[in-house]
Amino acid sequence: MGKKLLLKNAHIEGIRYFETYRKHGGYEAAEKALKMKPEEILEEVKTSGLRGRGGAGFPTGMKWSFLAKPEGVPRHLVVNADESEPGTFKDRYLMEFLPHLLIEGMLISSYTLGSNTSYIYIRGEYSWIPDILEEAIDEAKAAGFLGKNILGTGFDLEIYVQRGAGAYICGEETALLESLEGRRGNPRLKPPFPAVKGLWERPTVVNNVESIAAVVPIIEIGGAEYAKIGVGRSTGTKLISACGNINKPGVYEIDMTITVEEFIYSDEYCGGIPNGKKLKACIPGGSSVPIVPANLLLKTINGEPRYMNYESLADGGFATGTMMGSGGFIVLDEDQCVVNHTMTLARFYNHESCGQCTPCREGTGWMYKILKKIEKGEGKMEDIDLLWDIQRKIEGNTICPLGDAAAWPVAAAIRHFRDEFEWHVNNPELSQTQNYGIANYADPIPAVSNS
Numbered sequence: 001m002g003k004k005l006l007l008k009n010a011h012i013e014g015i016r017y018f019e020t021y022r023k024h025g026g027y028e029a030a031e032k033a034l035k036m037k038p039e040e041i042l043e044e045v046k047t048s049g050l051r052g053r054g055g056a057g058f059p060t061g062m063k064w065s066f067l068a069k070p071e072g073v074p075r076h077l078v079v080n081a082d083e084s085e086p087g088t089f090k091d092r093y094l095m096e097f098l099p100h101l102l103i104e105g106m107l108i109s110s111y112t113l114g115s116n117t118s119y120i121y122i123r124g125e126y127s128w129i130p131d132i133l134e135e136a137i138d139e140a141k142a143a144g145f146l147g148k149n150i151l152g153t154g155f156d157l158e159i160y161v162q163r164g165a166g167a168y169i170c171g172e173e174t175a176l177l178e179s180l181e182g183r184r185g186n187p188r189l190k191p192p193f194p195a196v197k198g199l200w201e202r203p204t205v206v207n208n209v210e211s212i213a214a215v216v217p218i219i220e221i222g223g224a225e226y227a228k229i230g231v232g233r234s235t236g237t238k239l240i241s242a243c244g245n246i247n248k249p250g251v252y253e254i255d256m257t258i259t260v261e262e263f264i265y266s267d268e269y270c271g272g273i274p275n276g277k278k279l280k281a282c283i284p285g286g287s288s289v290p291i292v293p294a295n296l297l298l299k300t301i302n303g304e305p306r307y308m309n310y311e312s313l314a315d316g317g318f319a320t321g322t323m324m325g326s327g328g329f330i331v332l333d334e335d336q337c338v339v340n341h342t343m344t345l346a347r348f349y350n351h352e353s354c355g356q357c358t359p360c361r362e363g364t365g366w367m368y369k370i371l372k373k374i375e376k377g378e379g380k381m382e383d384i385d386l387l388w389d390i391q392r393k394i395e396g397n398t399i400c401p402l403g404d405a406a407a408w409p410v411a412a413a414i415r416h417f418r419d420e421f422e423w424h425v426n427n428p429e430l431s432q433t434q435n436y437g438i439a440n441y442a443d444p445i446p447a448v449s450n451s
């Protein structure tokens with residue numbers, strides 16, 4: 001049984017409510033933290049090795065230490081609950097079932113950063129969750145853990161929940177800040193980074209829901225103990241939202257020492273692939289990270305087992321590896337068609353591009369159109385190369401990484417599954433009625449053990 005830090009009490013009935021949360025040790029970490037100096041808490045977070053759980057994996061303690069502290073200027077903590085990356089639904093679970101864990105994490109983090117007004121920016125589609133969060137905020141306030149002079153320390157904190165209007169781009173931290181300020185969510189040019197000029201030009205830290213929730217166990221057990229869980233620079237535990245062709249989709253807390261094979265096939269986690277089908281491929285970190293075929297998913301290019309952590313998943317770079325990303329783990333069995341799948345993602349990124357940067361605005365549309373043509377059996381061989389060329393011209397050429405997020409899935413699909421693209425070109429009639437996976441059922445994907 002893997003170590004549980006965030007979800008250890010998730011099974012307790014009523015844990016969503018203050019009274020039950022408190023009865024099971026809730027807000028004890030906050031009480032402990034409010035007796036410490038902010039610099040001491042910052043040291044604990046640095047020592048813990050916690051890396052941002054929103055996708056990029058940037059060290060949280062280091063980000064906090066960049067926060068500018070000009071005299072007399074308020075600072076803010078903004079929690080990124082936009083969670084719009086297809087395949088990622090772990091923050092939803094935390095907010096829905098453990099809202100007080102997030103609020104306690106925000107209290108500790110706000111105290112450390114010196115933010116008296118902190119925000120949760122939540123995606124519009126999570127329409128029922130703001131009420132849960134606001135109820136928890138009211139409960140925490142009534143119990144003296146929010147509001148004025150918290151626990152007699154002189155520290156004041158208000159937390160506001162802001163609903164987004166349903167745009168993936170508003171998960172990008174500067175687009176989020178624009179939206180929070182009441183404007184269209186277009187990413188800002190950086191620098192300046194939010195730590196210097198963020199919300200209303202004030203120093204701001206933007207962190208993912210899970211990153212902030214993780215501050216609670218860090219204070220509970222201490223940064224050094226937290227750092228002992230996991231391996232290398234992948235410390236602590238990580239929430240993984242698993243979906244696709246698996247027997248047990250859901251949100252799992254893993255310590256990052258388990259292998260990908262164990263995660264997919266063991267009953268403790270995904271429970272294997274339904275109907276005895278073979279594993280074809282996986283997108284382990286949310287839709288924007290590169291897809292990897294089964295043989296490279298379970299083993300690195302050197303034949304080492306692949307582990308569920310930042311370093312191992314990225315081993316080999318994008319040529320043979322992928323990324324941990326936000327932990328949205330999407331499994332594809334042998335019947336799935338990678339071209340169809342990539343086209344669906346391209347449609348999403350095209351729809352969600354904010355349109356500021358030409359390579360992203362135009363390129364995502366071109367990629368979708370070409371993929372649609374190939375998928376329908378109307379493509380030519382040159383279209384595959386054109387597609388490759390377009391994604392190359394998007395990556396790295398935009399204000400924000402949405403362009404990269406749109407380019408990487410296309411690049412990885414062509415890199416690893418070019419034969420499927422060619423099959424669509426060579427079999428125009430078949431590709432209108434069947435998908436590649438089913439049509440090639442007798443000759444499935446690169447060999448890999450199902451054990």
Ligand SMILES: Cc1cc2nc3c(=O)[nH]c(=O)nc-3n(C[C@H](O)[C@H](O)[C@H](O)COP(=O)(O)O)c2cc1C
Pocket residue numbers: 051052053054055056057058060063080081082083084085168169170171172173174206207208209211212400401402405
């Ligand atoms: C297009 C786009 C969407 C993003 N969506 C999210 C999101 O939904 N949630 C999130 O925490 N980070 C998201 N990010 C990353 C944020 O910009 C930022 O890096 C993150 O909130 C920082 O928090 P962390 O350091 O705790 O991971 C997104 C980035 C991009 C480019």
